[in-house]
Amino acid sequence: MxxxxxxxxxxxxxxxxxxxxKDINLEIAKGEFVSILGPSGCGKSTLLFIATGLTRPTQGKVSIDGKEVNKPIHEVGFVFQDHLLLEWRSAIENIALQGELRDMDKKQCLQRSQELVELVGLNGFEDKYPYELSGGMQQRISICRALLHYPEIIMMDEPFGALDALTREQMRIDLEKLWLNLKSTxxxxxxxxxxxxxxxxxxxxVxxxxxxxxxxxxxxxxxPRRLHIAESAEFLDYKKQLTTIFMDMGILRE
Ligand SMILES: Nc1ncnc2c1ncn2[C@@H]1O[C@H](COP(=O)(O)OP(=O)(O)OP(=O)(O)O)[C@@H](O)[C@H]1O
Ligand SMILES: [Mg+2]
Incomplete structure (x- = not known):
């Protein structure tokens, strides 16, 4: 795709x-969940910007379903590295912004916003402003905003980067649930x-x-990958493989 x-x-x-x-060749299938893992400054954000037409590459091309991307695409939900909520809009208004920009039916937009708020466990916080929410809550809102229009493609740039370990773990579970529901790429x-x-x-x-x-x-x-999966032999084996790759690259050292 x-x-x-x-x-x-x-x-x-x-x-x-x-x-x-440099010379990135990659194919991602419809509905696939792919992570781009690499050290700071290796071009990960750049790759997402290029994929969505926000940045033009100096060489090569990106295509979606065979169509070349040469301007910013619409069929995407983007969670930026910084959550970028509007301070003067409440949580639900920040989510609904996505629908407003897309001329979505007002009632449908509010209904979907509310549904997402519930899915990420933020009932009761709909009318709070970003400054009244914790970092994890703000990040949840920005994820809801990215998912409002049932995007075919979701780009997430370190969506949990600013969160504490416990919140990250919960967000991971919640995100998988959302994705299993949407089946986006x-x-x-x-x-x-x-x-x-x-x-x-x-x-x-990378x-x-x-x-x-x-x-x-x-x-x-x-x-779904439950909390305890991180203790399984299979998980630990993948972790070992990836750690070895980072050691071979000289990014992790004993
Ligand atoms: N707009 C820009 N103008 C000039 N250089 C840029 C620009 N954006 C990124 N770069 C450079 O390109 C390289 C890759 O940046 P990018 O933001 O894609 O990395 P990243 O992998 O997302 O890093 P991080 O994990 O720290 O977010 C860096 O060396 C950065 O300095
Ligand atoms: Mg980045």
Whole structure:
């Protein structure tokens, strides 16, 4: 469904170009949940921007269902690295914004917003403003906003980056539930090996800048992946494989 062909990206800079990505070839199937795992600065956010037409690559092309992406696409829900909520809108109004921008029927938009609020366990907080919500709650709202219009593609750029470990774990469970319900195609960017294994059908490991695809691992764990799956031998084996890859790249050292 989503195809990257020979993608390279060089950002201009005063001291010559910065090569962020180099020769990325990747295909993602419809309904697949793929994580992009790599160190800071390797071009992960850039890859999501290119996939959705927000950034034009300096080389190569991206296509969706065979159609080249050459402008920002509509059929996507994007959770940005920073949650980007509007401070002057309540939680539910922030979610509904997605529908307003898309001229969705008002009643349907509010109904769906409410449904999502319940799915992520935020009933009772609909009318609170972002400053009245914790970081985890704000991030949940931004995920709901990205999912409001039943997007075919969901891009998530470290959606749990700012959260504490317990909230992350719960968000992971909640996100899987949402995804199992929607069956959208997901690209999730993360630094976190366990998170990548627990959520994905496939983990793509990106090398340090310039980002290239170093390796990929298919994750064959049953869904839904419950809390205790992280103690299973299969999970630990995937974790060991990925840790070894990061050691080989020199990113993790003893
Ligand atoms: N708009 C830009 N202009 C110039 N250089 C940029 C721009 N955006 C990103 N870069 C550079 O491209 C490289 C990749 O950046 P990118 O944000 O894609 O990395 P990342 O993998 O998402 O990092 P992180 O995990 O820290 O979010 C970095 O060296 C960064 O400095
Ligand atoms: Mg980034």
């Amino acid at each position: 989503l195809k990257f062909e020979n993608i390279s990206m060089e950002y201009p800079s005063a001291s010559g170009g910065i090569l962020a990505l 997901v690209m999730l960017v993360t630094h976190d090996i366990s998170e990548a294994i627990l959520l994905s059908d496939r983990v793509i490991v 090398s340090p800048r310039p980002g290239t695809i170093h390796s990929e691992i298919g994750i064959d764990l049953p869904r």
